[in-house]
Amino acid sequence: DVKVTQSSRYLVKRTGEKVFLECVQDMDHENMFWYRQDPGLGLRLIYFSYDVKMKEKGDIPEGYSVSREKKERFSLILESASTNQTSMYLCASSFDSGRTEAFFGQGTRLTVV
Amino acid sequence: AQSVAQPEDQVNVAEGNPLTVKCTYSVSGNPYLFWYVQYPNRGLQFLLKYITGDNLVKGSYGFEAEFNKSQTSFHLKKPSALVSDSALYFCAVRGTTGGFKTIFGAGTRLFVKA
Numbered sequence: 001d002v003k004v005t006q007s008s009r010y011l012v013k014r015t016g017e018k019v020f021l022e023c024v025q026d027m028d029h030e031n032m033f034w035y036r037q038d039p040g041l042g043l044r045l046i047y048f049s050y051d052v053k054m055k056e057k058g059d060i061p062e063g064y065s066v067s068r069e070k071k072e073r074f075s076l077i078l079e080s081a082s083t084n085q086t087s088m089y090l091c092a093s094s095f096d097s098g099r100t101e102a103f104f105g106q107g108t109r110l111t112v113v
Numbered sequence: 114a115q116s117v118a119q120p121e122d123q124v125n126v127a128e129g130n131p132l133t134v135k136c137t138y139s140v141s142g143n144p145y146l147f148w149y150v151q152y153p154n155r156g157l158q159f160l161l162k163y164i165t166g167d168n169l170v171k172g173s174y175g176f177e178a179e180f181n182k183s184q185t186s187f188h189l190k191k192p193s194a195l196v197s198d199s200a201l202y203f204c205a206v207r208g209t210t211g212g213f214k215t216i217f218g219a220g221t222r223l224f225v226k227a
Contacts, residue, residue, distance in 0.1 A: 004156070035217075040122075042203060043157075043217040058214065090156055098145050098207045098215065099164055104156035 003027070006091050006105035013112050019078040021108050023091030030095065032074035033102065034058075034066065037088040049074055081112045115140045117206050119218035126194045127226050134189040134221045140208030146187040147205040147215070148178055157203060163187060174198070194225045 007022035025032065031050050035043040035058075045058030047066040055066050063085060067075045074093075078085055088109050092102040116139045126132045138144055145164055149157040161172025168180045178189045189202060204218040 009154075040219055042117075042219040045214060048214075092157075098209070101147060101159040101162055102157075102215070104149075104158070106156045107154070109154075 004091055004093055004103050004105040006089075006108050008108050009106065011108060011110045013078075013081050013110065015082060015112055017078075017081045017112075019081050019110070019112075021076040021078075021089055021091075021110070023074045023076070023105055024072050025074075025093040025103070026072065027093060027095070027103065028071065029093035029103075030071075031093060032068065033092040033094075034064075034074065034076045035090045035092065036060070037090055037107070043090065046076065078110075081110075083112050086110060086112045115206065115208055115214070115216045117204050117216050117218040119202075119204055119221045121221050122219075123222045123224065125224045125226065128196050129193050132191050132194045132198070132223065132225070134202050134204075134223060136187045136189065136204030136218060137185050138187065138204070138206040139185060140206055142209035144180075144185075144187075145207045145209070145215075146178075146180060148172065148176070148187075148189050149203045149205065149217075151201040151203065151220075153200075160189070160202075194223075196225050196227050199223055199225045 004025045033048040034046045049055045049068045065077045090107050091105040094102040118137045147162045148160040151157045163180045171177045201220050203220050207215040
């Protein structure tokens, strides 16, 4: 069974902290994505990666960075957490960038206090 | 610019009745269209997709969707709703030109009453 695993289900961090959200997929997918989900706004793309060490900005990259050193792992980094980054973060992967469906992790609910 | 609209924040149906969750889209080129479902505190699960071919596509859990090019719609349907269908449903679209980003709608919450 295919799997996308996010390292934490719930996180509480303080304003100004550097936060790492980790995501691992076991499907040998080329593409990986980070979204944030907020009520009434749906999913908004933060960053995506189509290959190791490759990354592209999504719609809302400000305040975030990413790292993809290995094919199976895609990390989202909040350089200096702020309260407006309190949200549900979803990682996803797909075999290609458009025709095939994405597989999602269970989500990380991040609260910045 | 690509966009997806789910005009209803919430849909209420009685168990056993048919359900429809609406989605309209705007893309460059031909659309690739997807429906996902999200249960509480979970990630999204894929339901079905339209890439090409037959306008009526069938997916998981008895759901189906009809692609209508002239109306730029891709409504999700099920002939007989179950209480367990209650969840948050997302429509997503990607165009075949102008970049390969997938755009998600805001989501529609479905409540099925027993």
